[in-house]
Amino acid sequence: MKYLAVFVLLCLCTLVWCKPQAKYTTRYDNVDLDAIIRSDRLLKNYVDCMVGRKKCTKDGEELKRNLPDALQTACSKCSEAQKAGSRKIIRHLITNRPQWFRELEVIYDPQGVYRRAYNEELKREKLTL
16 A cells, blocks of 8 residues: 555656646746847847857757747747747848848748748738748
């Protein structure tokens, strides 16, 4: 009986610790995206992190780790702040730094799957690639 109780406890602990994350962390939701957008140096550091040219900051590591899943799931695990921030950064890159956007696209959307999937949204936003 004692072994059964220990086994059940271990199973419960495993379920709790291995439970898939329902949402991405909101720890970095208050990052000043406008300051990053205003600074080519800061923005380029994030792009370089995402494409593997430079070491990432903690928030850059988090973004790099979660971006493939966010693209696949249409940001279903994103907070509202993350969704708004994503739109802001994407709009800025497409409008002002298209080469950097293409560098990211080569890594994160080499087959153009997400470009096609989000094409209507880009049209609504009056963005062209």
